[in-house]
Amino acid sequence: MTEAVLLTETNAGVRTLTLNRPEKLNAANDALLLALTEAIAEADGDASVRVIVLTGSGRGFCAGQDLGDVSGRNMTFTEHLNHTYNPLIRAIRSCGKPVISAVNGVAAGAGASLALAGDVRLWARSAALIEIFSNIALVPDSGSTWFLPRLVGYHRAFELMALAEKVRSDEALRLGLCEHVFPDETFHQEVQAYAERLAARPANALKLTKQALNAAMTTTLDVALDREAELQQVAGDHWEHEEGVTAFKEKRAPDFRREYE
Incomplete structure (x- = not known):
């Protein structure tokens, strides 16, 4: 059987959704994006779930779009975004539950957008964010042009996008791209503890x-x-x-x- 692209676990009112394509640093394909959007909606409607955590398996959080998944497809860029990423970002922002982006590794391209979309962003020490779109002559999407300048200002956002500069955890904390940075060794335990604190709130x-x-x-x-x-x-x-x-x-x-x- 094909391994699930999304893993789901619930503990103490915390629903953890884990992107599960570790061999590709959790680069997104349609199956993953649609499953994640559906899982967020399901968690939003479940009264026993009080907090949602988004994270990745293996070394990466999300390396952005799996280009191999869209190669040769008879679909425009606009159609693809409106079918996959845009509904996902809207689901996160309209969700009535707090959503934590638990960035355990690299967050690149649309993965960076996903990392920025949460209500709280918790990073592992080894995590990094890169708006990599300009490296393949594309425009940042999936909400990056909305989230990033509101966090770091227009000029720094433009520079990060134009030069595709990698932002590591210490700078991310300074810039306000995350609220907390935790050691890699205890990252998932720290995220769960933080999520349970949030779950105890009204x-x-x-x-x-x-x-x-x-x-x-x-x-x-x-x-x-x-x-x-x-x-x-x-x-x-x-x-x-x-x-x-x-x-x-x-x-x-x-x-x-x-x-x-």
């Missing part, structure tokens, strides 16, 4: 926070203020808010998981 409030942040990235302050006021009412009407206030008054840790267990 799921509804985090979903609404993600909605507010996504909307605020492309709107005015006045619109963002109105949106915050609307979402604050939704959050305040939820049982999590009552639990948080009650726990504060009783001087105990809130239990934001009780309704889901």
